[in-house]
Structures are given as C-alpha cells and as structure tokens.
Amino acid sequence: MELSEELASNAEAFSQQLRKMAVVIDAEISAAIRKGVLDVYKSITKRSPVLTGVYRASNSIANHDPSPEEGVVKKVMKKGEVLPSPQIPNWTWKVGDGDIWLFNNVPYAERIENGWSKVKAPQGVYRLALQEITLALAQAIQKSKILTSTGGAEG
Template structure:
C-alpha cells in the first residue's frame, strides 16, 4: 500500500465518522425537541420543520399530537441531506418561542430545544473525555 492510499483511506474514514456522528446528534436533538413539545391540538408539535442549507420561514397547517409524522419527516430529511451541511429544525408558530422561553410553566418550563441542547452537549463532552 502506498502512503497516498493510506492517507486517502484515513480521510474517508474520518469523513464517514464525522458524517455518522453529525447525523446521530441531529436525529437525537431534533427528535427530542419534537417529542418534548407540549401538545394540546398538536399544532405546535406538527410545525417543526427540518431543512438544510437555509431555514424554512413559513408555518405549516398541520397537527401531529403523537409526533410520529413530524419525527418521520425530520428523520427522512436528515438521512437524505448531503454532508457537510447546515441543518435547521424550526418552528415558525408565533407562540413557539414563548413556550421555549418558559412562559408555559406547566407544559414546558425547561423549553423544548435548550434542555435537549444542554443534555446532548453534556453527553458529547462525557464521550470526548472518555476518548482522551
């Protein structure tokens, strides 16, 4: 084997590993945010929209009390998106940010996104420490 072939294999393995890690983190974070969204009619949960490249800027006329449809659509998007990329999970309902900021002390006082960001960041830090 040549040095060039060894380097090419290393680069491919590193890229594949980074892609797999990125997709795994996205799937876990986005799924958790969707499923932690409080449900009344399911409109808030049904308005989570995945995109890559640029964020979606419209509301959806969709209800999804179980989160199954929304999670499935997000997962399909994450798994089919090119890599590397910028990914977005966005909810454009006017009251989504108020719920995220804790204005509903009964339904989601810790938010939907920020609590999962903290949890996943802590998990990643822990895994990185173990690798050192």
C-alpha cells in the same frame, strides 16, 4: 527498479491509502453528527407541549437557513382532533454540507421556548434538548480523554 521509482510508487500507494482513510473518517464523523442531531430532534419532539399537535409536528431539521414558513404544519383542526407525533425525518448530512438547523416556525414557538407553556415546557424545549446533548457530548469527550491518557481500552 531504481530507488526513485520505488519511492514514487510507495508514496503513491501511501497517498491512496490516506485518501481512502479520509473518506471513511468523513463518513464516520458525518454519521456521528447525524445521530447526535437526530437524538436532539427526538428530545425536542418528546419535550414539545401538545395542545393540538401543530407545534410538535412543526419541529424540523434543515441543511439551510429555513424560510419563515418552512416546516410549519398547516392543518385545520376539528374540535378534539390531535395531530400525531412527527416521525423522524429522512434527513441526510455529511461533513462539508454546512450548518444544521433545528427549528420550529410556528408563530408562538419563541413564547414556548421562553416558558409560555407553564405546565408542559416551563423551561422551554430546544434549550433543554441542546443542554442535554451538550452534556452528553462533554461526557463522551472526557471519557475519550481518560481512555487515551491512561492507555485504556480503545472505543
């Protein structure tokens, strides 16, 4: 085999390996982002004030700009009836799918976010959940920098 043919063959094999690595990396990044978003969703659900359960049940996740009516739970409540907590949605996302929306479209959601629920959510719901995940992400990045700059264990 001539040198040029050998180089071409090695370059093609190397290129294939890079493509395979890119697929794995994209999948790992997508999984990490999904986990982070679902962690925020769980925190939002946990922090959501409950009177009838409609607000809590109307928390949603989407891969697109939600319409004003999307995600709103519409249920006629009987006196004393409480909606169950929502289950974690069957939600997928991968690198390149665009923005991720965490939202609640009930008419009073903005008031709750601005402290309307003085006892159960005086500082809002979404704001605190996002602060929590932002802090956790910053700590993870800092930990990563420390490990890589000191030659410590790989994570």
